[in-house]
Amino acid sequence: MDAGFGVVSSMKAADLFLPITIHLWFLYYLLLYCVGAFLLIRAGRLCLPEGVRSIPTRILGSLTMIPGGTLLLCLPLILFLKNTAGLLATGVTFIPEPTSFFAYGFIYLCGWSFWSQRTHLDRLKSWPKSIGSILLTLILYLYWLEFFLQWIGLPAGDLTRSTCDTLGVEIPDRETSMWIGACLSALMIWNGIWGFLGLCLLITNREIPRIRYIVDGSYWVYIIHLPFTVLIPGLLVHQSLGAFPKFFITLGLTTLIGYLSYDWIVRSGVIGKILNGRRWPRALGKAFKNQDLAPLDAPTP
Known part of the structure; x- marks a missing residue:
């Protein structure tokens, strides 16, 4: 290194x-x-x-x-x-x-x-x-x-x-x-x-919140994933692990970093509005539970 x-x-x-x-x-x-x-x-x-x-x-x-x-x-x-x-x-x-x-x-x-x-x-x-x-x-x-x-x-x-x-x-x-x-x-x-x-x-003939969340965050994960797919294998280069464990560790950590940063930084901000068309509240927990995801700018009843 x-x-x-x-x-x-x-x-x-x-x-x-x-x-x-x-x-x-x-x-x-x-x-x-x-x-x-x-x-x-x-x-x-x-x-x-x-x-x-x-x-x-x-x-x-x-x-x-x-x-x-x-x-x-x-x-x-x-x-x-x-x-x-x-x-x-x-x-x-x-x-x-x-x-x-x-x-x-x-x-x-x-x-x-x-x-x-x-x-x-x-x-x-x-x-x-x-x-x-x-x-x-x-x-x-x-x-x-x-x-x-x-x-x-x-x-x-x-x-x-x-x-x-x-x-x-x-x-x-x-x-x-x-x-x-x-x-x-x-x-x-x-x-x-x-x-x-x-x-x-x-x-997907019905709204599935978990799938909706993954789709909404996919653009952001796509944009930022490359540096982590280079950095993480570099950190693992001296570890006595096989190619497949290193691959799945890189995949898992990159996905985790991508969606955590999307939920904490992007989803409810300006970038989220550009990527998803409107601002959404942080909802990673709701997505895991497959609960409804309500946008921040949705009209109130």
């Missing part, structure tokens, strides 16, 4: 504070999407009638109602992901990485459309459909991983060979593997979205 502090002390400030978004890349992308959406809405209200402005959201929403609609939703993702064989590379610079930026942007646009047409999502409230979609996502992942590894130069895996033998076709070349990987990745993304969205709709 002393050696580590010596290395850090010898570094320049520019090396310690790099101009990157680090783990906040998702919030940075989300900020860009929201600003872009706001500007488009303002421009649309000035230039286009309501009927024309609503066409994109109505089209995207209606795709969930027709057979094969998911395949059509996959097409833009396939085009975005084709150069990486379906891999969504995280962009951490302030200049967005094109593949992830446009892929996540399209998913954001779809989510925006579905939010205004939430009745379409009622069709997802089915245990067989949700479980089936999640299982299919896992199967697609296994196939995608094989084609992705082949695209980066590794030999074809056993799953690819057995599938090609069964179908009576040759093992695809690198370029074909790139397109197959992009197609499988797009299908995997949408099946995962439908499966987990349906599962959430099924198990």
